[in-house]
Amino acid sequence: MKLMSVLLVEDSPSIANLYQEFLYDGGYQLTHVETGKDAISHIQNRDTDIVLLDLNLPDISGLEVLRFIDEINAKCSVIVITAHGSIDVAVDSMQLGAFDFIVKPIEAKRLTVTVANAARLQRLTATVDRYKQSFDRDRFHGFVGASMAMQSVYHIIESAAQSKATVFIVGESGTGKEVCAEAIHAESQRKNKAFIPLNCGAIPKDLLESEIFGHVKGAFTGAHSARKGAASLADGGTLFLDEICELDLDLQVKLLRFIQTGTFQKVGGETLEKVDVRFVCATNREPLKEVNEGRFREDLYYRLHVIPIAMPPLSHRDQDVCDLANYLLTQYSGEEGKSFSSFSDEVEALFSKFNWPGNVRQLQNVIRQIVVLNSGETVVVDMLPDDLKLDKPILNIACIEMKDEIESSLPKATTKETSELDSGEVTLSQESGIRPLWLEEKDIIERAIVLCEDNIPKAAAFLDVSASTIYRKKQQWENQLRAH
Secondary structure: OOOOEEEEEOOOHHHHHHHHHHOHHHOOEEEEEOOHHHHHHHHHHOOOOEEEEEOOOOOOOHHHHHHHHHHOOOOOEEEEEEOOOOHHHHHHHHHOOOOEEEEOOOOHHHHHHHHHHHHHHHHHHHHHHHHHHHOOOOEEOOEEOOOHHHHHHHHHHHHHHOOOOOEEEEOOOOOOHHHHHHHHHHHOOOOOOOEEEEEOOOOOHHHHHHHHHEEOOOOOOOOOOOEEOHHHHOOOOEEEEEOHHHOOHHHHHHHHHHHHHOEEOOEOOOOOEEOOOEEEEEEOOOHHHHHHOOOOOHHHHHHHOOEEEEOOOHHHOHHHHHHHHHHHHHHHHHHHOOOOOEEOHHHHHHHHHOOOOOHHHHHHHHHHHHHHHOOOOEEOHHHOOHHHHOOHHHHHHHHHHHHHHHHHHOOOOOHHHHHHHHHOOOOOOHHHOOOOHHHHHHHHHHHHHHHOOOOHHHHHHHHOOOHHHHHHHHHHHHHHHHHO
């Protein structure tokens, strides 16, 4: 465990020696300076976890040092020490971010407990920061997306990459299974060796064995020379077998033997070749269903299915859609020499609620089509393909579900109020339970925003209004609330 670095800022050598004796058994890396300027220099140039700061220093006030620490947002816990304690000084110190405030003379137990608590806070903060760094990314190798579904994928990739264990990636077409495989290779110790992808569904079955293992000259008609297969080319690196469930059963047997032994024979060859390969495979089918229906060997499945990664469909990555769309828009605009830089609120709302059956690949095609066929700086609804503009069933179902949930959360009128409404005898008094229309509208829209996790374009799509309408109404509500 890393030793906590403690900076003691105290101009009295005798008191400094006393504090150091108090903290001697705490296992701290302690440094002593006598002036505020020396303290600032130390904090600027060295990692410091805890600062014991006397306020009465010979050159500048300890509050000036504390203010400097606050301004540069230094990640250290400051314990203020002073012989002249007052409520005002304590408040000033806490407002500037001090961890604690101690008045001299200090007992040994008070100091050791306070420093130990500050050290515990520092370790906890460091742990949280590391956790946030690993679970708060919007870019990861070839991926774009900050949703929790993708954060989980990033974490599994990082954890699995250093191992030689086989990774089995499942997911719908277009979700980025090959990007995932490339990320595993790039994070691994094999990153400087070859990454060899092979799509088992795109190669004729009678040629697939040769593509994987290679062949010798004359092995079959047309084999005019010997040829290395993917297994040889991936030696020392990663072999990615995409659409693994497309392999026929005979070839599955040979692949299983290769995975178990690391050896294989070229088509038409007689000698065994040995290679060091990391296997990553993928499929858009349900592998267990393929096993149960006899199309995929159970022993091969369990040999491959060591570390599973499930790629989420784009429809499960709501908050990523617009970020990914903007990334692609910038990329394709640059490639095509266009000036597009943004989407209208209406387009972002449509993107957020669209189901994206083709996943990221479909989004890529849509953005490319928009950029190639149109010109301008902002993408508007008229530029979208018809299948996006006419996607009404999804919107209607979502709106019905949203409407039911919103209505169920709103207060119901009493029997008396209902009868008054039916008879037309209701008065616009506070007792009637009727509020101004803008307040009722405000409740409905705010409830929709909460249900959409603060995604205003998505809430606007569900409510069948533009996002700009919601932004405008929020401003109106603020003005009306101030007026009341």
